Amino acid sequence: MNNASKLATDVEQPAKSTFSKSLFWLGSAQVLGRxxxxxxxxILARLLTxxxxxxxxxxxxxxxxxxxxTRRITSAALIKMDDDSLFAxxxxxxxxxxxxxxxxxxxxxxxxxxLAFFNQDSTLIAPMILMATSYLLLPFGMLYAAINLRAxxxxxxxxxxxWQTITDGILTAILALSGLGxxxxxxxxxxxxxxxxxxxxxHNPLFQTESLAKPAPTKSxxxxxxxxxxxxxxxxxxxxxxxxxxxxxxxxLVGYFLGIEALGIYFFAFNTxxxxxxxxxxxxxxxxYSHLCNNKSNKRSGQARDKNEAELQKRYAHSLKLxxxxxxxxxxxxxxxxxxYLPFVYGSHWIEAGALPVFILLCLSGLVRPIGEATSQxxxxxxxxxxxxxxNLGFTLLLAITISICSQWGLTAVALGILVIHLIAMPxxxxxxxxxxxxxxxxxxxxxxxGFSQEVHHDA
Numbered sequence: 001m002n003n004a005s006k007l008a009t010d011v012e013q014p015a016k017s018t019f020s021k022s023l024f025w026l027g028s029a030q031v032l033g034r035x036x037x038x039x040x041x042x043i044l045a046r047l048l049t050x051x052x053x054x055x056x057x058x059x060x061x062x063x064x065x066x067x068x069x070t071r072r073i074t075s076a077a078l079i080k081m082d083d084d085s086l087f088a089x090x091x092x093x094x095x096x097x098x099x100x101x102x103x104x105x106x107x108x109x110x111x112x113x114x115l116a117f118f119n120q121d122s123t124l125i126a127p128m129i130l131m132a133t134s135y136l137l138l139p140f141g142m143l144y145a146a147i148n149l150r151a152x153x154x155x156x157x158x159x160x161x162x163w164q165t166i167t168d169g170i171l172t173a174i175l176a177l178s179g180l181g182x183x184x185x186x187x188x189x190x191x192x193x194x195x196x197x198x199x200x201x202x203h204n205p206l207f208q209t210e211s212l213a214k215p216a217p218t219k220s221x222x223x224x225x226x227x228x229x230x231x232x233x234x235x236x237x238x239x240x241x242x243x244x245x246x247x248x249x250x251x252x253l254v255g256y257f258l259g260i261e262a263l264g265i266y267f268f269a270f271n272t273x274x275x276x277x278x279x280x281x282x283x284x285x286x287x288x289y290s291h292l293c294n295n296k297s298n299k300r301s302g303q304a305r306d307k308n309e310a311e312l313q314k315r316y317a318h319s320l321k322l323x324x325x326x327x328x329x330x331x332x333x334x335x336x337x338x339x340x341y342l343p344f345v346y347g348s349h350w351i352e353a354g355a356l357p358v359f360i361l362l363c364l365s366g367l368v369r370p371i372g373e374a375t376s377q378x379x380x381x382x383x384x385x386x387x388x389x390x391x392n393l394g395f396t397l398l399l400a401i402t403i404s405i406c407s408q409w410g411l412t413a414v415a416l417g418i419l420v421i422h423l424i425a426m427p428x429x430x431x432x433x434x435x436x437x438x439x440x441x442x443x444x445x446x447x448x449x450x451g452f453s454q455e456v457h458h459d460a
Contacts, residue, residue: 277363365419
């Protein structure tokens with residue numbers, strides 16, 4: 001028993017070390033990038049009006065909602081494939097990426113017209129169409145990014161995030177000081193896609209994969225691989241869309257109920273309060289999915305599957321403890337120091353506009369957001385995409401109802417409602433997954449093994 005425990009510990013420690021390194025590279029990239037973005041946000045906060053911030057919030061929310069279903073439409077499946085299936089699926093994955101990108105470009109371009117009419121602001125059309133062109137650039141790097149994630153090369157992924165964010169921040173600051181207004185925010189977000197593409201393509205293993213002389217796969221195997229990739233990718237895309245809807249529904253509803261100026265104040269408070277912590281949480285989600293899918297065992301025995309299941313739960317628990325140890329001190333420090341540094345750094349006019357209580361309440365909601373991110377990635381990794389989708393849609397509905405009711409009393413009430421619903425829903429969902437879903441999976445496997453043993457005994 002001691003030798004078995006020692007062996008399990010020896011296997012577990014490298015996995016923990018790999019995840020810690022992955023989180024370090026991605027998290028440090030996000031934090032360093034956010035520091036640069038902080039400087040540009042200070043300039044923006046002092047030069048731009050709440051109305052401009054409101055316009056930007058609408059454009060970025062629409063971009064995120066349309067982009068999210070396409071972001072992992074092929075990569076989620078490619079990360080889980082073996083080498084042969086990966087090689088066979090690359091051409092069709094590339095075609096799928098292009099179809100998704102063109103569809104997204106057309107959808108956002110067409111959406112700009114009714115959105116401008118609804119908000120009675122025709123100046124939204126041109127920036128939205130420009131922002132939509134970034135979709136057409138993404139396929140040049142999507143396969144390469146998927147290969148880096150599959151190889152757990154988080155140093156490369158983190159470098160792409162870092163330099164993309166730094167370039168975005170510097171360009172935004174320069175253009176804002178040049179007096180370009182809303183274009184100072186939108187134009188850099190399109191240009192930095194080239195940085196992301198260049199870093200992911202540089203010395204990428206995909207070049208080696210494409211040059212390997214392998215026999216062509218059979219038509220049946222190729223069709224099966226494509227079908228599996230699209231089915232899994234579409235399920236993950238819908239789950240990601242539900243998360244994006246959950247994360248952006250507040251912008252749409254605040255703008256609808258309270259107007260563009262109130263939305264600008266909310267957008268400012270949200271990004272300044274949760275900017276760093278959300279960056280870390282997003283990096284955590286990216287690293288966690290690859291970490292949970294990084295299973296080197298190909299054994300098919302029931303004992304091997306049980307060990308894999310136990311290892312997956314250990315990885316999940318360790319990763320969640322690690323991210324909470326990082327985010328809780330950051331969020332607590334932000335909340336405590338907010339009354340001091342918010343007017344000093346961004347200007348007293350944001351305090352006069354009522355941003356301080358909104359800032360603090362939204363910041364506190366970040367305490368439990370890592371739990372929701374971790375649970376979603378766990379469900380996707382074990383194939384429970386429908387449950388993940390149901391949770392996110394249900395939570396989005398609760399959030400929409402909460403915001404709709406609280407908006408009757410202003411922005412502070414909206415932020416308080418968002419805090420309360422997060423504090424209740426995220427831990428509850430996590431407990432439900434552990435006590436019902438994971439336990440039922442373990443029980444089902446034990447019953448299956450018991451039935452198999454009885455059949456063997458009966459045959460003997």
